[in-house]
Amino acid sequence: MRFFEDSSIGIKISPITTVIIALSLILIVIFAWLGIFNWLFT
Known part of the structure; x- marks a missing residue:
């Protein structure tokens, strides 16, 4: 029962x-992608 109560609170x-x-x-x-591209192309 506690699991369902916690899941309902989580859903709220x-x-x-x-x-x-x-x-x-x-x-x-x-x-992260911008940092990788800047690191590769500079």
């Missing part, structure tokens, strides 16, 4: 947190 919180995590990961990937 998840939309905002998933958007923030997704945006942060996308920014990290973009900056």
Whole structure:
């Protein structure tokens, strides 16, 4: 029962947190690729 209660709480919180995590990961990937290209071509 506790597992379902925790999952329901996670579902209530998840939309905002998933958007923030997704945006942060996308920014990290973009900056990582830019850093790699700058390191290769300079």
